[in-house]
Structures are given as C-alpha cells and as structure tokens.
Amino acid sequence: MEETERVVWTGEWVAERLGVSLSGGDELPKLLGLALRRNPKRAHLLVSNVLGKHVPQRPGVVHGAGVGLGRRVRELLGDEAAARSVVLGYAETATGLGHSVADGLALAPYLHSTRRPVAGVPQVGGFEEEHSHATSHLLLPEDRDLLAGDGPLVLVDDEFSTGRTVLNTIKALHTQFPRERYVVVALVDMRSDADRTHLEEFAAELGARVDLVALAAGGVRLPAHVLERGRELVAAHESRTVASANAPATDVVRVALDWPAGLPDGGRHGFTPAHRERLEAGLPAMAARIAEHVDGARRILVLGNEELMYTPLRLAEALDNQLADTTAGAGAAQAGEPGPPADGAGVYFSTTTRSPVLAVDDPGYAIRTRLAFPAHDRPADGPGERYAYNVAAGADPARRFDAVVAVVDSYGDLPELHAAGGLLDRLAEHTDRLLLAVIPAYVPRSGASSEASPPAPSEHRGRAADETASSHTPQRQVRSMHLPEPLRGPAFSSYAPEEVGWLLQDLSDVTLEAPTEEREEAIQRGGAHYAESLPVEYQPSDQYQALFHSALQTSASRIARAVGAVTETVLAERTKNPVLVSLARAGTPVGVLMRRWARHAHGLELPHYAVSIVRGRGIDTTALRWLAAHHDPADVVFVDGWTGKGAITRELAEALADFPGFDPRIAVLADPGSCVETYGTRDDFLIPSACLNSTVSGLISRTVLRDDLVGPDDFHGAKFYRELVGSDVSRAFLDAVGARFADVSEAVAADVKELAAADRTPTWEGWAAVERISGEYGIHDVNLVKPGVGETTRVLLRRVPWKVLAQRGAGADLDHVRLLAEQRGVPVEEVDELPYTCVGLIHPRFTRGATGADGKAVAS
Structure with a gap:
C-alpha cells in the first residue's frame, strides 16, 4: 500500500536514463521536475512546478510564490530603498513571476524584456541569454527614464543555472544606467561554485552590491556525454506526441472582457503601481464574465500565451475566487504548497511557450503531453512552432480539463490562431468548453514617434497635438479630440x-x-443603401x-x-x-x-x-x-x-x-x-x-x-x-x-x-461613355453601369448582373470575367467603339420573383 501511495518525483524518468540528478535540500524535488529538450547547448530542462509555464498549477500558488519573493526583497532592502526600486523580469518564462515579485514589493514599477519588437518604440537596452533557444532580449519601456533612477534594480528569472544571463543584463544596463545595488531573484538557484564566484568577482569589478533571493538552492549533476545521450533519447522518443483526441471539436466562445481602456496588457512597456490599482479594481468583473461561460466545469485551465503570463494568471486567480463556493476544492492550494487539491478540481493556470521539449506520458516525467501549433502572432524571427504542455490529458483521464480559457493579446488574435491546426483547433480536441479572451495589445506613447507605427491614443497626445488639430480643422467639426485609434494587423486584417x-x-x-x-432588390427599390449590408463573400x-x-x-x-x-x-x-x-x-x-x-x-x-x-x-x-x-x-x-x-x-x-x-x-x-x-x-x-x-x-x-x-x-x-x-x-x-x-x-x-x-487634364471620357451606354441599353441610371475590368468584376462578384459588354477582340485580360459570367449565366456581348475593355451592366428592373430555367434570378 505504501508503494502505491508514493509520490513520484517528476524527474525520475530523466534521472534514470540520463544520469542527471539534483543536489540540495528536500524542497527541490517539490519545486522542480526534469525533462529533455531539443537544444544543442543544454539537454535537460528544469521544469518548475510553481511557475505556471509548462505545468498547470493553481493560480494562487503561482502568484503567491512571486509575491512571497517580493516581500523577502522588501525586507532585505528596507521600505525606503524598496520604494525606489525597479523590477525587471525575463522573457518569456519569467514575465509573470517578475510581475508577481513587483506585487510583493508593492510600490515598484515593473518592466520585462521582450522578443517582440514594436514599431516606433525605441530600444533602450538589450542583452543575450546564452543557453536559450531564442536569445535576444529587448527592453522597450514607454518611459525611457524608468531604468534611470538610482534605486536598486531587481532582476527576476525562474532559475539561475550559470548566472550568465544576469551578468549580460547588468553589463548592458550598468554602462547606461549605473546604480549601487542589484538584487537577483529566482525560484531556484542552481549555479555551480565557479558560477557563484564569477558573479561575485564581476560585482566587485563593477563596484556594485549584488544580493540573491531564492526559494531554494542546489545544483545539477551532469554525467559525461550528457548532450550526446540526451540527443539520442530525444530522437528515440520525438515521434511520440499527443494524437488527436478523436472527439468532435469544441466550438470556441469569445468572451468580451471589457478590458480597462488604456491599461497595459503586461510589463512589456512598463507597468506602474497606478496600473496595478486599475487592474485590481477590474479583475472581479472580468472574471465574472468568464465565469458566466464555464457552465459548472469542475476542472478549468486558464492558458496564457508566451510572454503574456501575468494578466492571464491574475484572471485565473480572480476566476478561482469567483468559483470558490461552487467549484470543488477551490482555494485548497495555498501559496508555497505546489500540490493540487486531492481530487484535482479547481482552476489551474499555465501558458504556451516557444521552447521545444520532449513529451513522455509517464508520471515520473515533467512534460507528459505536448500540443504543437504554428505561431499566431507573426513573430519578427519568422514563423515557427509553439507548444502547450500538460494540457492534453494523455493516458490519465483524471487530468482532463472540462473547460479551457485561452487568453491572448490582440496582436496574437490572427487568422493563424483560428485556422485548422492552430492553437484553438488543437485545444478544442481536448476539452468540453473552449473560451477565448482577447486583451488589447497596449500601444505606448513612444510609438507615436514613428509614422509607420500606430499613433498614440488621443488622451496621450498632449496640448501640442490638439493645437495642431485645431489649426487644420474648423471648430464646428471638432466634436471631440478623443477619437478612436486605427486598427492594425494582425488583430485586424x-x-x-x-x-x-x-x-x-x-x-x-x-x-x-x-x-x-435580396440586397439588389432592396437597393434598387430604395429600401436600403448598398453600404448598410454586405454581400456574402464570394468563394x-x-x-x-x-x-x-x-x-x-x-x-x-x-x-x-x-x-x-x-x-x-x-x-x-x-x-x-x-x-x-x-x-x-x-x-x-x-x-x-x-x-x-x-x-x-x-x-x-x-x-x-x-x-x-x-x-x-x-x-x-x-x-x-x-x-x-x-x-x-x-x-x-x-x-x-x-x-x-x-x-x-x-x-x-x-x-x-x-x-x-x-x-x-x-x-x-x-x-x-x-x-x-x-x-x-x-x-x-x-x-x-x-x-x-x-x-x-x-x-x-x-x-x-x-x-x-x-x-x-x-x-x-x-x-x-x-x-x-x-x-x-x-x-x-x-x-x-x-x-x-x-x-x-x-x-x-x-x-x-x-x-x-503629357497633358493629363481629365477629359471624363469614361463618364460620357457611361451616359451613352445607359441610354442605348435603356437603363437610365449611370450607377447601374460599371465600366472597366475592375468594376465589371465587382458586378459579377457582388451584384446581380444583366450582361457584360466586352471590347471586340479583348484577350486574356477578360479570362476571369468570361469565367465568372459563365458561372452566373450572364451573357458576354462583344461590341465596337468601347473605350473600356469591358463594362458590366446591372438591370434596373431586377426583381427577386423572376427566375430563369436554371432557377437563377433574372430581370423582369
């Protein structure tokens, strides 16, 4: 009986086959599991049980771990220094953790690095993450002075393996924004003695103090030839990915969050204490809108998207609170207790990721299942594959989520998200209820400096912009300077x-x-304007x-x-x-x-x-x-x-x-x-x-x-x-x-x-031709005569055409017109002395009741 109740460490599978082991306190196996990944620099992956990235976890545990670390930093610094500090998190894995640490510091502004360049937003710094599969980090704060203060800089990552990322960050920033103190924060500190010494020597050369705060410390013992052996294991198991659930795909329900206007979606461009207050005030209502659609689901996953970790995490936490009275086990997991409720019910949180990791459906392995799908935010480094781990139940039906809430920003709400094989399509195979919540991607004021980027919101333009508007626009036309902003791809188009x-x-x-x-009849009878409805899109x-x-x-x-x-x-x-x-x-x-x-x-x-x-x-x-x-x-x-x-x-x-x-x-x-x-x-x-x-x-x-x-x-x-x-x-x-x-x-x-x-003065030859054709064919309405290849094509695609006049001898330029006309049963009449290649005619006496032998509507 004791053997069957033994809690299996999710690093056993790797430890047995690769010889990798952890050294340190007993808390490490509770915080970390092991997996293998396709990476030429590191074969193993430390998989956190409290980060909310690869392993779904209760949101209170995830947020609580970061808040707790932030409080420890505040105790270390003292209230005065903590109030002057700035928190910097690392993309993509630690964006949510860093934000949670800033919550624990209470008054600290937050910024995270990003791998998404934003048109018009100047870069104030950058650094490299040497062991990562995607190394370049950008710093794109809206307020360029965010990092310029003399207070402590708190750098947050999920783990420290060598410390080189922190070293690169400090080196890049210290020359531009020198300061006396840095605090490094992580869930686990896994550096070797040599790595620790290296960081200490670097700090001494810099003339700055560097402190370290972590939940646990230890090390990783790696046998010889671990990279080669790891590649062999990955190759042997790579094809064993999650298959389709062979179930009808679940419909996607889009949930309108009513996100507070102007509130950043995260820390990519900075997140201030004032932003935090607005988010806290709005979370209950947004969570309530999600709760309306979960239909009593017992086990719910809120799934964030790559760098978008914090706001989905907080939505998940608020949703957990909303359902506390009706969801079994809700609130059972407390901060610092990584285990789920005994019956597995409640709200969980995790996010998608760029990191390619081997999935093995074994209780002793940290990544049980993998869903792969194309990137849906058109990343700057080109298209690629993305992953959602431990979302599919695999061989254990108790791990299945009854409802999944996918949370993306509007930059990622692209056709690829909704396409066959996309994220939503993959999720729909593995849950009964699939919700989509889209958070508006924040456009910072600095983006207005670039003509190629979305201009700043009107409330941020300032007095000079309003004066400019007044100088060009009559006062009677300026009802409000709080005008809407342009839509842009990929969220729109x-x-x-x-x-x-x-x-x-x-x-x-x-x-x-x-x-x-129906449209044509209503338009010609004066019952509707053509711009009040849309034709069914031609396929x-x-x-x-x-x-x-x-x-x-x-x-x-x-x-x-x-x-x-x-x-x-x-x-x-x-x-x-x-x-x-x-x-x-x-x-x-x-x-x-x-x-x-x-x-x-x-x-x-x-x-x-x-x-x-x-x-x-x-x-x-x-x-x-x-x-x-x-x-x-x-x-x-x-x-x-x-x-x-x-x-x-x-x-x-x-x-x-x-x-x-x-x-x-x-x-x-x-x-x-x-x-x-x-x-x-x-x-x-x-x-x-x-x-x-x-x-x-x-x-x-x-x-x-x-x-x-x-x-x-x-x-x-x-x-x-x-x-x-x-x-x-x-x-x-x-x-x-x-x-x-x-x-x-x-x-x-x-x-x-x-x-x-040339003399390019308009002759309006086309207008004269249209008036002549209108009279000759008894139409007497120039709006029903559509001259030129482009306009004729529109007639055949969007209106109810009567006939097409084609310039005698017109060649390949009319192949598509002839094909469309044939498909719609419209005659093509070749004529002489036509100034256009072709003209499309709409009959003025169209009625829906008259039909031809083929059942198609005709003019009466």
Missing part, C-alpha cells in the same frame, strides 16, 4: 501592422451579410483561383511599373512627405504597394491609412478629423485602385469641400476613365486585386455605414474575415508585384518623364 492603419471600426461580430438578390473555385495566380504572374511587372509611376509622380508633384490614405478597400493594396515602392526606391517609410468613402453619403468625417489631428492635411494623398466613370472621384471632391486643407485629387493605379491627373497608367487591364474580394485585401470586407452601428464620432465599419485565412492571397499579391520593382525601374523612370510632359 492579415497585413503587417506597419503596412496600413485602418481608420475603421471592427464589426466582425455583427451579422451583415445578405443574399445578393472562388479552384479554376478561378488558378486563373488569379496565372493573371498575377502575367501582369505583375505591368502593375509594378504602374505602381512606380504613380508613386514617383506623387513624390515629384504633390508633396515630399506624403501620407497615403487609401479608399477602402480596393485602394488598400495599391496604397501598400506605393508605400513599398517608396521604401524600395528612396528608403522612405510613408504612413499609410485606409478610410471609408460611400457613394451618395461621402467620406468618413471622423477619419478626416483623425488625419487632421495627426498629420498636415496638405500631405494627405488619397489613393484608389482604378477609376471607372469617376463617381468616387466626384464624391471625394464634394465631401472635402467642408474640410479645407485636404487635396481632393485622387492618385490611382489605372485611370481608364480619364477622371484624374495622377495615375500610373490609363490602360484598362486586369489588375488581379480586382479579381477577388477580401482574400486579396487583407481579409477585410467592403465598408459599412449604418446609423445603428456608426455614431457621429465613430469610424465607418468593416469586418475581418479571419475564417478565410486558408484562401488569403493578400500578401502573395503584394510580394509578387514587389518582386518586380527592380526589373521595372528603368521603365518607370521613362514613364515618369513621359507623364511629366
């Missing part, structure tokens, strides 16, 4: 965050789609997708040449500091390409935004006020993909009449209608970005303007179709065109000279 800032609001959770026939067939890729390869150089010509014309004739503002959504890929050309040809990083303009209702005035508050309106250059008959060109000019300072002249890639004077070409040819809808436009819908959704100080809306990530070719389109920039440079130079010498 599949474009990189620096490529475009969307001056839109996210309506992804609103049902706006209606069948095409291209394999044949159509192949046509798109073929067209892209054929026309990429032609598009690149037009991009270069229009960008160079803007730089030469409009402004030396253009702020590109695309008309969403057709203009957005063109704006991104123009930005890329400016960087390629001139090393310029142009700011780029996308705004909504709606025919018959004008441009988004809130977006204009935002632009006037952040940029000189004279520098704003509006960008669109192409012109048809010029309706939007006229709409923009009329809308800007009340906004002095903005130039209404649009720059377009192609101007077949002869409606503008700034263009790359006037040829009407196939621009592949016109072939598709959201899947070539960053997965963003057409814009929406509806009174019940858009208030007077709101941006117009749009949806982010995350679920279409498998069909997304947005970046493929941009990259294919950008790859031709160098090849067309000489041709662009010649085109620019020719454009400079």
